[in-house]
Amino acid sequence: xxxxxxxxxxxxxxxxxxxxxxxxxxxxxxxxxxxxxxxxxxxxxxxxxxxxxxxxxxxxxxxxxxxxxxxxxxxxxxxxxxxxxxxxxxxxxxxxxxxxxxxxxxxxxxxxxxxxxxxxxxxxxxxxxxxxxxxxxxxxxxxxxxxxxxxxxxxxxxxxxxxxxxxxxxxxxxxxxxxxxxxxxxxxxxxxxxxxxxxxxxxxxxxxxxxxxxxxxxxxxxxxxxxxxxxxxxxxxxxxxxxxxxxxxxxxxxxxxxxxxxxxxxxxxxxxxxxxxxxxxxxxxxxxxxxxxxxxxxxxxxxxxxxxxxxxxxxxxxxxxxxxxxxxxxxxxxxxxxxxxxxxxxxxxxxxxxxxxxxxxxxxxxxxxxxxxxxxxxxxxxxxxx
Numbered sequence: 260x261x262x263x264x265x266x267x268x269x270x271x272x273x274x275x276x277x278x279x280x281x282x283x284x285x286x287x288x289x290x291x292x293x294x295x296x297x298x299x300x301x302x303x304x305x306x307x308x309x310x311x312x313x314x315x316x317x318x319x320x321x322x323x324x325x326x327x328x329x330x331x332x333x334x335x336x337x338x339x340x341x342x343x344x345x346x347x348x349x350x351x352x353x354x355x356x357x358x359x360x361x362x363x364x365x366x367x368x369x370x371x372x373x374x375x376x377x378x379x380x381x382x383x384x385x386x387x388x389x390x391x392x393x394x395x396x397x398x399x400x401x402x403x404x405x406x407x408x409x410x411x412x413x414x415x416x417x418x419x420x421x422x423x424x425x426x427x428x429x430x431x432x433x434x435x436x437x438x439x440x441x442x443x444x445x446x447x448x449x450x451x452x453x454x455x456x457x458x459x460x461x462x463x464x465x466x467x468x469x470x471x472x473x474x475x476x477x478x479x480x481x482x483x484x485x486x487x488x489x490x491x492x493x494x495x496x497x498x499x500x501x502x503x504x505x506x507x508x509x510x511x512x513x514x515x516x517x518x519x520x521x522x523x524x525x526x527x528x529x530x531x532x533x534x535x536x537x538x539x540x541x542x543x544x545x546x547x548x549x550x551x552x553x554x555x556x557x558x559x560x561x562x563x564x565x566x567x568x569x570x571x572x573x574x575x576x577x578x579x580x581x582x583x584x585x586x587x588x589x590x591x592x593x594x595x596x597x598x599x600x601x602x603x604x605x606x607x608x609x610x611x612x613x614x615x616x617x618x619x620x621x622x623x624x625x626x627x628x629x630x631x632x633x634x635x636x637x638x639x640x641x642x643x644x645x
Contacts, residue, residue: 267300268636269323269362274307275348275370277327279315281459282508283478284557285390288436289367291457295628297321301636306356308348328353337412341373342419344393349373357383363431363635369393372426379429386432386635389451391553392443394421399551403482432634432641437555438578452641454631455580456555457624460564463615464536467608470543470567472502473598476535477558479528480509487548489517492524495546495594499523501602506530506538539565544601546594547571547585555579560622563614567606570597580621584614 274289281290296303297320305322308330318325328350339346354374357364363384366372368391378385394417401413427433427444433451435441444451475491477484488505496503505518506527518526530538539545545562552574559579562569569585576582586601588594633639 267632269302269304269360270296270635271304271306271357271362271364272296272367273353273357273364273371274305274367275344277307277309277312277315277318278305279318285368287459287557288388288390288457291459291624292628292631293318293321295457295624296631299625299628299632301628301632304356304362306353308350326353326356337415340419342369342393342416342423343412344370344416344420345373345423354378365631365635366430369420369424369427372430375426375429379431384431384635384638385429386434386631387427387430388454389427389433389435389440389444391436392440394418394424396551396553399483399553403486403550405482434631438580439552440578450641452634454627455622456557456560457627458557458560458622460560460618460622461624463564463611463618464540465563465565465567465606465611465614466540467611468605470606471541472504472543473602474504474506474538474542474545474566475547476506476538476545476562478509479505479507479514480511483550485511485514486550488514490550491546491548491594492517492521494591495598496521501598504538504542506535536565542566543606544568544570544598546598547575549574552577559585560618564618568601568604570594570601581617584610584617 276286278286278289278293281287293303302323305318305325307327309327310330314327330347332347336343336346348370354377357378358381364378366385366387372387375385397413397417397420401410401417404410404413428448433444433448434454435444435451436456438453441451441453475488500523503524505524508529510526510528515526518524527538539562545566547559547562547569556575559575563581563584570588571585572589573587576585576587586597588597634641
């Protein structure tokens with residue numbers, strides 16, 4: 260393959276799912292990484308697994324080639340010694356395509372590392388983008404779910420993932436999403452570099468002055484998010500008269516029933532991108548709560564880019580790099596006091612300038628794409644955890 264004069268080389272990127280449209284956490288990071296690498300001059304060969312999302316021709320705008328692979332979800336994979344999320348992506352055609360040239364490989368998540376050992380043995384430079392400490396993430400899923408079979412699956416998958424994770428020692432490079440994850444992977448596997456999340460918020464659009472309501476938002480089909488909304492409504496906002504908006508993707512029937520108990524709360528289901536932006540801009544205080552400290556919450560960056568005051572707990576904030584831009588609450592009384600304090604204040608113009616400076620410095624997609632290029636394609640050393 261002859262390289263274009265403006266090309267910085269070819270890179271294989273293996274994704275756990277089709278990253279388009281970028282409408283949930285993991286694929287948002289991948290899609291905007293693909294876009295930034297393309298804009299930086301990389302010729303991308305994208306490999307993605309198809310399940311629940313059909314192939315999208317739009318990806319050809321940013322990729323030299325796009326390969327799609329079926330992900331068979333056979334029940335007997337549950338009995339395999341490898342984690343289900345790994346063995347179900349063990350496609351031999353993928354391996355052949357990755358070995359067809361000498362280009363480096365970026366594997367998105369532990370999910371895509373079934374052939375990591377083989378690739379290294381063939382002399383390939385291979386980086387793994389660690390989206391979470393996966394065994395911790397699955398343990399938290401087991402604790403959160405109400406469904407007995409799912410609880411058993413998540414628990415067993417967590418154990419398998421913990422046994423399998425040392426495969427990461429074989430990777431040429433490791434990149435983490437958060438400071439806390441970077442510390443974990445560096446302590447276990449020698450070195451890892453923090454590469455913050457790639458995101459859609461290219462500008463800060465939040466407005467000064469007053470908003471109209473408290474806002475909770477996210478993927479409302481996820482039990483973790485549902486639990487956080489239930490906690491805030493029942494423990495923090497019970498008997499309050501604040502207007503409350505809850506907005507996000509695919510709210511469950513259970514959550515609809517919960518919200519219906521509160522006459523001052525309104526639920527917006529599946530708002531499009533423009534509507535979601537307007538909902539955030541019209542909020543006065545955005546409440547972000549999590550029961551698990553995994554990864555970085557993209558809704559945190561979105562809230563800071565588009566909303567006014569943000570109150571969050573440590574599981575959302577710790578290791579995010581934007582702690583100073585938010586109010587931190589842990590106890591019910593802290594939540595109540597901070598909401599009351601911010602509700603009575605106008606959002607100042609200088610906070611917008613501060614947010615723009617921090618977000619543009621710490622979450623610059625093109626700068627982070629160029630950092631990937633330096634390491635993966637020019638053999639620059641990793642910036643290791645302090």
